[in-house]
Amino acid sequence: MGDTGATPAAMVEHVSKVFVNRPLLRRSPAKEVRAVDDVSLTVHQGEIFGILGANGSGKSTLIRMLSTLLIPDSGRVEVFGYDVLKQEAQVKRLINRVSVEASFFKKLSPAENLAYALRLYGRSGPAVREETYAVLDRLGVAREKVSEPLEQLSRGMQQKVAIARALLTSPVLLLLDEPTTGLDPRSKLDVQQFVHELRDGHDATILLCTHDMAEAATLCDRVAILEKGRLVALDTVDGLKRQFGAEMGSLDPTLEEIFIHLTGRSLDDDEGDAE
């Protein structure tokens, strides 16, 4: 469980974000999508905090605002007390992100991609190269794969390289946006084990967006549920069970049952759709 007494690792206060799609030439009216609607939450230091939501629920938008990639229309977003708008540079030094897509230069090798990514964080030289090999080895990326173009690696391997990229920049807040989606069970377990190691061994706070209810129940200290951009629940898994079990008529509902109760739909309904 996180440290509730310290500066929050992340604080989201009455944040809203609306996307407006204005056709360039057509005279049809602009389309508005309210991706995040007046969301407030606090992530404590050292916590593994889960965000559950269907596609289009606003969780990736929230992650992008925390990672300084999107500007909130209203409200306030802070990372370790730094405002993501006014102190963007400081925030960037504290965070990194692993998204559902590995997002690499596919023709470059893991070693080349990581050399580029690490240089952006001021890390280069033989010692860093050795550390890179050690981390990739620890994650199960074989030495002979390190120099092959990334496009020749399996998705699981690519995702492990993405995790290595995040880890090697030593983030204190790691944003994981569905990092295990599409992975085989073995790779999924490896990633989940690594998330625990990151928190326990590297003093990191983890914000995890996931479709996987079992993963959320196993990994997360607290869970927030988003539906159509709004926060509909936030508590520990046990707290959610206590809170909603009675009105659901069940003493020990699963997280999935609670999710369906709150949103009226299952995550399986839209799993596999573009997030």
Next chain:
Amino acid sequence: MSHVPRTLPGAGFWWETRASLAFVERNLYLVRRYWHLELAFLIFNVASAMSVLYIGEAQMQASGSSGSRDGQLDLVLFLGIGTVVWAYLRAVFANVGEMVAWERWEGTIEYTMMAPISRLAHMLGVSLFSIIYGLARSALLLGVLSLFFSVDLSKANVAGAGIVLLAGSISFLGFGIMAAVLPLLFPERGEEMTFVISSILLLVSGVYYPISVLPDWMEPLATISPATYVLEGMRAALLDGAPTSALGPSLVPTLILGGWPCRSGLPSSVGASATPSGPGG
């Protein structure tokens, strides 16, 4: 539990300059991985340039001229300057102009934007690579062309031509920075806009012909293209042997045209640093 977050080394001018080398290193890796495409484009460039220069050679033979020695325009050198300078400026413009589009295509743009590096350092790194890459490509092109065509550079002011080219580089970097912002401002059409800008610059800048042959309505466009002044300056230095002190009419507009897009493109790119992604999860 630590109450004070660990931080990476603080950013500063030298830290950012060193970090900007990431873009040079990355692009060199990409050139190495895409070597077959690089070779194909080089062959295409050489073939195109030779075709243009043979047109000049044929024209000179038809008119009984043998270059500038008899006081007539050395058409081969005139066209040669156009092809090599355009190859260089196009390489600089394309590399800078596509710095965002390329990353969007690969899907890495959010990670670059999220890194603790300023947009200025990002552009510095890409610009540095663009100049290295443009010079290497143009030197290769020039080397191959010199095997097939002999030109008289005995009266040329090579140093002056180099200064004009340097000023032109700054200018095209500025235009490239402006073009680079387009895919951020217009995610669906930005890349096409960049391509159109490059094509119009080729048309109106007098790469293969004097701008006086353009229709009257098109000539004003030439005055706002930095390539026009770069080509004029290079030709004055190499064809006429104009001294560097006489190259002001080419240098001044080139620098002004470079400074303006740099000033307007840079804040735009910084303002557009948050990626305009649509709603996701």
